Amino acid sequence: MDPISIIAGILAVYALFTALTAGLSIKSPEPGNPKLPTVSQSRKIPLAVGRTLVTGPNVIEATKYTGKKGSHEETRYYQNIEMAIAYGPGTLYKIFGDEKTAWDGGATPLTDDGQEIFVDAIGLFGHRRTPGEGGMYGYAMYARGDSAGYIFPGWEAKTGRDQPGYPMLSRVKFESADLGFYWGNAPNYRPVSFEYGFLPNPLNQGNSVIGATGSEAANPAYVLYEILKNSEYGTSSPAQVDTASIIAMGTTLANEGLGIRRTWYTESASEIEAEILSLIDGVRYRDPLTGFVA
Known part of the structure; x- marks a missing residue:
């Protein structure tokens, strides 16, 4: 040009x-x-x-x-x-x-x-x-x-x-x-x-949406997975993830009706992760035997 x-x-x-x-x-x-x-x-x-x-x-x-x-x-x-x-x-x-x-x-x-x-x-x-x-x-x-x-x-x-x-x-x-x-x-x-x-469903589960039509919330478990693995807005971690634990967490949160509707404008991936973990009273850890993150 x-x-x-x-x-x-x-x-x-x-x-x-x-x-x-x-x-x-x-x-x-x-x-x-x-x-x-x-x-x-x-x-x-x-x-x-x-x-x-x-x-x-x-x-x-x-x-x-x-x-x-x-x-x-x-x-x-x-x-x-x-x-x-x-x-x-x-x-x-x-x-x-x-x-x-x-x-x-x-x-x-x-x-x-x-x-x-x-x-x-x-x-x-x-x-x-x-x-x-x-x-x-x-x-x-x-x-x-x-x-x-x-x-x-x-x-x-x-x-x-x-x-x-x-x-x-x-x-x-x-x-x-x-x-x-x-x-x-x-x-x-x-x-x-x-x-x-935006309702993340990286593990193709049927409970990625929590709440009624008009107030759809994302399942925090799958948002956390995206924050950990996504290369655009997450940490792009090379760590292996215990997907069974993520799915189990997603099931529990869906049964409790605990979803999240939130827009982050300036927060880092680690700040977003900390906020979600605080919301669901959770913690991220690495299994000492398998090395998987859950």
């Missing part, structure tokens, strides 16, 4: 915070405020287990930011954006704008790569013709975040850049034809958040 195209791509992403039209000024996100969309390689990817809320998505790709005068005094703002949610593979249940429901999957949440829905919330923040109000309007396509990764169809051509597919990272691409996805009538982004569910 030639240098001019690279520079243009960088400008497209930074247009999240810097207007490209004359006289328009967009504020940068407040330092330390994770609820505003950001462009940062330093922020950790959240680990969200059970059906839980994930706030502060990281913007990982975007097209040109456009402000267009409406029929009244309002200026409407458009942009196609790809946002990272959390480690996957997971399920997307709801999309929120400024803590208001922009889309609710109900009985048909998004569970697979390439599933697309239409976000019809044009008055989510108020009247669509009122300055500072408006809403969200356009298509949203989902990537579940499995080990194979997923490149959104046509996204490389639209952005002018190669896309890595981001294995193990669940994402949403907000897009619409012409000007782009509609984000409302205010130059600053309203906070976007997601109701999302």
Whole structure:
């Protein structure tokens, strides 16, 4: 790719915070405020287990930011954006704008790569013709975040850049034809958040989900296994695991109805493990005879 195209791509992403039209000024996100969309390689990817809320998505790709005068005094703002949610593979249940429901999957949440829905919330923040109000309007396509990764169809051509597919990272691409996805009538982004569910089942057991529909919790035993073995968000330990003990623990926790619904934004794998062990009153140990971890 030639240098001019690279520079243009960088400008497209930074247009999240810097207007490209004359006289328009967009504020940068407040330092330390994770609820505003950001462009940062330093922020950790959240680990969200059970059906839980994930706030502060990281913007990982975007097209040109456009402000267009409406029929009244309002200026409407458009942009196609790809946002990272959390480690996957997971399920997307709801999309929120400024803590208001922009889309609710109900009985048909998004569970697979390439599933697309239409976000019809044009008055989510108020009247669509009122300055500072408006809403969200356009298509949203989902990537579940499995080990194979997923490149959104046509996204490389639209952005002018190669896309890595981001294995193990669940994402949403907000897009619409012409000007782009509609984000409302205010130059600053309203906070976007997601109701999302990651329910680990590394040992293929029937009790990986604890709780009723609508409040599904993850089985802490299988979250602990993932924390120990996963190379993306865990310790990637080479130790052999006593899977029979993990399964027995999972059965006990399921019978007790003790699940976990939690989003970790900055904690390390060891901190997450310690929190879960405290929750279930457990301890990790190495068998002195077999050397297996349980």
